[in-house]
Structure formats: structure tokens, C-alpha cells
Amino acid sequence: MMTTEILLVLLCVAAGVYCSLTSVERGxxxxxxxxxxVIGVLAQTTFGKMEKFGHSYIAASYVKYLEMSGAQxxxxxxxLSAEELNRTLHSINGMLIPGGGQIFPDSKFYRAxxxxxxxxxxxxxxxxxxxxxxxxxxxxxxxxAMLYAEAGANETNDIRFKCSAHMANxxxxxxxxxxxxxxxxxxxxxxxxxxxxxxxYNSHSFCISPxxxxxxxxxxxxxYNLLAVNWDAEGQQYIALVEHKTLPIFASQFHPEKNGxxxxxYEDIPHxxxxxxxxxxxxxxxxxxxxxxxxQFSESAEFYKRSINNFSPVYxxxxxxxxxxxxxxxxxx
Ligand SMILES: *[C@@H]1O[C@H](CO)[C@@H](O)[C@H](O)[C@H]1NC(C)=O
Ligand SMILES: *[C@@H]1O[C@H](CO)[C@@H](O)[C@H](O)[C@H]1NC(C)=O
Ligand SMILES: *[C@@H]1O[C@H](CO)[C@@H](O)[C@H](O)[C@H]1NC(C)=O
Ligand SMILES: *[C@@H]1O[C@H](CO)[C@@H](O)[C@H](O)[C@H]1NC(C)=O
Ligand SMILES: *[C@@H]1O[C@H](CO)[C@@H](O)[C@H](O)[C@H]1NC(C)=O
Numbered sequence: 001m002m003t004t005e006i007l008l009v010l011l012c013v014a015a016g017v018y019c020s021l022t023s024v025e026r027g028x029x030x031x032x033x034x035x036x037x038v039i040g041v042l043a044q045t046t047f048g049k050m051e052k053f054g055h056s057y058i059a060a061s062y063v064k065y066l067e068m069s070g071a072q073x074x075x076x077x078x079x080l081s082a083e084e085l086n087r088t089l090h091s092i093n094g095m096l097i098p099g100g101g102q103i104f105p106d107s108k109f110y111r112a113x114x115x116x117x118x119x120x121x122x123x124x125x126x127x128x129x130x131x132x133x134x135x136x137x138x139x140x141x142x143x144x145a146m147l148y149a150e151a152g153a154n155e156t157n158d159i160r161f162k163c164s165a166h167m168a169n170x171x172x173x174x175x176x177x178x179x180x181x182x183x184x185x186x187x188x189x190x191x192x193x194x195x196x197x198x199x200x201y202n203s204h205s206f207c208i209s210p211x212x213x214x215x216x217x218x219x220x221x222x223x224y225n226l227l228a229v230n231w232d233a234e235g236q237q238y239i240a241l242v243e244h245k246t247l248p249i250f251a252s253q254f255h256p257e258k259n260g261x262x263x264x265x266y267e268d269i270p271h272x273x274x275x276x277x278x279x280x281x282x283x284x285x286x287x288x289x290x291x292x293x294x295x296q297f298s299e300s301a302e303f304y305k306r307s308i309n310n311f312s313p314v315y316x317x318x319x320x321x322x323x324x325x326x327x328x329x330x331x332x333x
Contacts, residue, residue, distance in 0.1 A: 037093035054329030061261035069283040094290035099140025113145035135289035138251035151219035163207035168198035200254035207238030
């Protein structure tokens with residue numbers, strides 16, 4: 001150990017480059033710059049068989065989904081303080097709140113989601129020279145958290161109802177959605193296919209009724225456009241896809257990342273060409289939004305230290321019969 005360090009220090013000195021001991025441990029010094037866009041993905045507390053791998057996790061499918069469209073990814077712990085979250089968000093170019101299983105409103109995950117949601121609204125409304133256009137995407141539980149926060153919901157006044165949707169669906173696209181920021185550039189064949197073929201996968205036990213947007217006195221009416229709906233196993237209608245009326249905030253109750261990156265045989269996840277093309281369309285759309293944001297970490301070392309590439313995913317499908325193919329685990333509480 002000692003000799004290796006000395007050797008590396010000597011090599012660094014000989015090469016005439018700056019290198020600290022921490023960077024030597026990594027094998028090479030941190031490069032002086034890095035290239036974005038950088039997207040944060042919110043981690044959440046592990047439960048059940050996952051607990052033995054760490055205190056919190058992120059399904060690797062979300063990471064692959066973003067990387068596929070040209071993102072660098074950092075995990076964002078749900079235990080970060082408001083100050084740390086604020087600093088993190090001011091240093092990255094967009095945020096994704098994933099699906100999973102956490103309670104509302106009394107969980108670290110929900111509290112962090114609400115902070116991120118309120119921060120994103122505030123940041124985008126400020127629209128100054130240096131800030132504006134920070135995109136936020138919510139998937140499944142993330143979708144529910146964002147709309148719950150927007151509605152100012154709580155335990156006694158939830159906006160969700162109990163439902164059962166663990167299946168592939170076509171999307172019933174709503175009037176006007178063809179002009180939405182999210183869907184307006186979708187190729188006409190795919191726009192047709194997503195309505196007639198079962199291209200999206202749902203996996204949730206809570207739903208939000210379209211009334212929550214459509215009724216003029218409902219909490220989501222003012223700021224959200226309804227893009228698509230779906231029906232659960234009992235034929236109850238629910239919101240499938242939304243976008244904020246003015247800000248770069250988007251959310252789906254279904255799971256785009258599963259089409260390309262989840263392979264459990266216990267779920268009927270669509271893997272057809274059109275399903276994968278629709279997944280890619282949504283990820284590309286989100287990354288285009290993130291490329292408009294110019295935030296950066298003030299020190300490149302912080303980016304490299306926080307990159308998801310510091311962690312190795314576990315093959316959870318085989319290790320614990322998880323329906324998630326691979327997951328990243330973190331020891332932070
Ligand atoms: C949030 O972070 C930004 C950038 O680091 C800083 O300018 C601002 O004062 C922070 N705001 C709060 C409320 O901490
Ligand atoms: C938006 O601007 C206000 C007023 O300058 C500031 O207090 C707030 O922190 C800004 N929001 C964000 C998320 O930067
Ligand atoms: C929940 O929200 C409702 C409506 O906004 C409010 O009247 C009630 O006091 C809230 N309850 C709690 C426990 O915060
Ligand atoms: C979408 O699926 C539903 C339920 O399976 C079906 O009733 C409907 O006809 C489909 N929509 C289109 C446009 O094919
Ligand atoms: C693996 O999980 C699935 C459901 O997710 C279950 O049906 C199956 O019995 C489990 N297999 C084993 C060996 O535990």
C-alpha cells in the first residue's frame with residue numbers, strides 16, 4: 001500500500017501534474033473538467049430482502065434509461081438536508097424521481113421529493129440570466145409524489161385512491177395532447193402505435209383520478225395538463241401522463257425505463273420495437289430539456305466523487321428474486 005502510494009505520487013510528480021492523495025486512490029487525478037448534462041436520481045430506503053445490501057437503493061434501469069439518452073447520473077440521497085439538496089440541485093441539470101414503495105407524507109423520500117418539487121417550481125419561475133429551465137421528471141411513485149406535493153395533500157386529504165394496475169396498457173391520449181411539449185415531436189406512426197398497442201407498463205397500487213385535473217376547482221387544474229389516461233384491473237380510470245402548463249415538469253404513472261431495462265418474467269413488460277422506441281423518445285425528450293440548463297459543480301472533483309460510476313450494481317433478480325433486474329445500493333442512512 002505504502003509503496004504503491006509513494007510510487008504513484010512519484011509518477012504524478014514526474015508527469016508534472018497536480019494530484020492529491022485522494023485522487024491517487026482512484027488511480028488517476030480527477031480531470032479538471034467534466035461534461036454534462038448531469039441528472040440526479042433520488043434514492044429511497046431499502047425494505048425486505050434488499051436491506052442486506054444497503055440502507056437505500058436506486059433501480060439501475062433508471063440510470064441506464066438516462067444514460068441511453070446521453071446523461072451522466074448522480075444518485076441523490078433522500079436523507080440530504082435542505083441546504084445540501086439546494087446546493088446539489090444548483091449544480092446539476094435535471095432530476096428524476098423514480099418509482100418504488102414509500103409512504104406519503106411521512107417518509108424521507110416524500111420529504112425530499114417535496115423539497116425537489118418546490119425547488120424546481122421556484123427555480124424555473126425565477127428565470128434569471130443564470131437560472132431557469134431545470135427539468136424534473138417523476139415516474140410512478142415519483143409521479144404520485146409530485147402531484148401530491150402540488151396539491152398540498154396530506155394523510156387525511158390524499159389525492160390518490162387505492163387501485164390495482166400491474167399490467168401493460170395502451171395510452172388513451174387526451175384532446176390537445178398532440179400539441180403538448182412532451183408529445184408534439186412524436187412521430188405520427190408511434191403516436192398511433194402508443195394508442196393502439198400495449199406499449200407502456202404499469203405497476204402501482206395507488207391511482208389519481210383525472211377529475212383532479214379536469215374539475216376546475218381541483219388542486220391540479222391550475223398548473224397541469226392531462227396528456228393521457230389508463231384504466232386499472234377493475235376498470236377505474238386514472239391519470240397516466242401529465243405535463244406542467246408552463247414549467248419543464250413532466251410525470252408518468254407508467255414506467256418508461258422498464259421497456260428496455262427490466263426483464264423479470266413475473267411482469268408482462270412490453271419489449272417490442274415500438275415499446276422501446278417510445279421509451280427512447282421520452283428519455284430523449286427529457287435530456288433535450290436538461291441540455292438547456294447550464295448548472296455545474298464548482299469543482300469537477302465533486303462531480304467525479306458523486307458519479308453513479310463509483311458504485312457497482314447488484315444482480316438483484318438472481319440474488320433475491322427481485323422484479324428489478326439490477327439495483328445500486330448505498331450505505332448512507
Ligand atoms: C441555494 O444554493 C445556491 C447556490 O449554491 C445559493 O446561492 C443559495 O443561497 C442557496 N439558497 C438557500 C436557501 O440555501
Ligand atoms: C428564486 O429567487 C428567490 C428570490 O431571489 C430566492 O429566494 C430563491 O432561493 C430562488 N429559488 C431558487 C430555487 O433558486
Ligand atoms: C390536511 O389538509 C386539509 C386540507 O388542506 C387540512 O384542512 C387539514 O388540516 C390537513 N391535515 C393535516 C393533518 O395536516
Ligand atoms: C386501448 O385499450 C383499451 C383497453 O384494452 C381498448 O378498449 C381501446 O380500444 C384501445 N384503444 C385504441 C385506440 O386501440
Ligand atoms: C419469485 O418472485 C415471484 C413474484 O415476484 C414469485 O411468484 C416466485 O414464486 C418467486 N420465486 C421464488 C423461488 O421465490
